[in-house]
Amino acid sequence: MQADDAAPLPPTEAAESSRVQLRSDMDVDLIRSAARDADVVFAARVSTQGEASLSTVEADASGSTGLISYLMRSRHGTPFEHNSMTFHVRAPLFVFREFQRHRIASYNEESGRYRELEAVFYTPAPDRKLVQVGKAGHYTFIEGETAQYELVTGLVRRQSESAYGAYREMLDAGIAREVARIVLPLNLYSSMYVTLNARSLMNFLSLRTTAPDSAYPSYPQREIEMVAEAMEQQWTELMPLTHAAFVKHGRVAP
Numbered sequence: 001m002q003a004d005d006a007a008p009l010p011p012t013e014a015a016e017s018s019r020v021q022l023r024s025d026m027d028v029d030l031i032r033s034a035a036r037d038a039d040v041v042f043a044a045r046v047s048t049q050g051e052a053s054l055s056t057v058e059a060d061a062s063g064s065t066g067l068i069s070y071l072m073r074s075r076h077g078t079p080f081e082h083n084s085m086t087f088h089v090r091a092p093l094f095v096f097r098e099f100q101r102h103r104i105a106s107y108n109e110e111s112g113r114y115r116e117l118e119a120v121f122y123t124p125a126p127d128r129k130l131v132q133v134g135k136a137g138h139y140t141f142i143e144g145e146t147a148q149y150e151l152v153t154g155l156v157r158r159q160s161e162s163a164y165g166a167y168r169e170m171l172d173a174g175i176a177r178e179v180a181r182i183v184l185p186l187n188l189y190s191s192m193y194v195t196l197n198a199r200s201l202m203n204f205l206s207l208r209t210t211a212p213d214s215a216y217p218s219y220p221q222r223e224i225e226m227v228a229e230a231m232e233q234q235w236t237e238l239m240p241l242t243h244a245a246f247v248k249h250g251r252v253a254p
Contacts, residue, residue, distance in 0.1 A: 020161045022153075023189065024125035026223070027090035028230035030238075035083035035198060037061035037241040040068055044079040065241055072245040077254035080199040080242065085235065087194045091227055092122035094186040098224045102204050105196035112181035116171065121160035122187040123153055128222055141222075159185060198239060202246050203253035205232050215250025 038061040061068075071079055089099075100107055110117075124130065130144030130152065144152075163183050170180035196204070208220040208228040220228070236243045246253075 019119045020157070020164055021120045022123045022157055022160065023120060024123060024128070026095070026226045026230065027088070027191075028227055028234070029088045030234045031086045031088050031193070033083075033085045033238055035085050035235070035238045037064070037068060037239050039083040040064075040071065040079045040198075040239075040242055043082040044071055044076070061241060065245075068241050069245045069248065072242075072249045072254050075252075075254045077199050080202070080254055081197045083197050083239070084195060085197070085201065085238070087231055087234075088191065089194055089227055090189055090191040092187045092223065093190050095221075095224050095227060096190055096192060097186075098208075098221065099194070099227070102200075102207075104200035104203055105194050107192055107194055109192035110190055112184070113178040116177065117167070117181060117184065117188065117190075119160075119164045120189040121156065121164075121185070122189065122223070123156040123160075124149070156187065160187065198235070198242055199253060201231065201235055202251075204228060205246075206251050206253050209251075211247075211251055213247065213251065215252050 038059055041059065041061050041064045044067060070076075089096075091099075096109065126149055129141035130148055131142050132139050133142055134140055163185050166183045167180050170183075171177065205228055206214070206216070207218050208224050209232065210218060210220065210225060232243075
């Protein structure tokens, strides 16, 4: 059944259909940062210079490409931890559940116990590959046909509207938010703050992006990769030498 062939919505669902928004993108904003290539350099130099390294805290890191590359290549990871970035991420719940598997960051997510959740739901964009081919562990994804995309879009819209209608009906009946939310699906958008350092971010990027020059290829779900790509772009601007060394040495976290 395609989207245009869907049966009429029940009254409660129909009332909510105009409120439901379907999206296919992710929001990733760098909120604050204390992260520079120079942070890597002064942290590394304390091992050989001791207190004298204090004089290099504000030093220009442009001449330290070789040192940063050496640290990356030799897997000397701790100098890459002396920095911090906080991102605000808005994405579907299923992306957050994958993200929070990385126990290398601090997370604070909006709560359905304390606020009414917005009617914003994820649906794949037309360029999102829909069809899985191959066995578990040895599969690829290929483009779907127009009819398949329309099927997904129609069913996602219908189910999202139905779920949000049930959620609103319970809230209007005085049911607690923490109970009413249990009917909402994983494609609901949520938001969270993520705070981490460059070493943790490189670990995340090594697993959640696809790149031909990776020493260890990874095959992430496309939706979390979209978040990772946006985070990487903003980190690149903060720490260009560190990012270049990360790419040069196979996108392996030190």
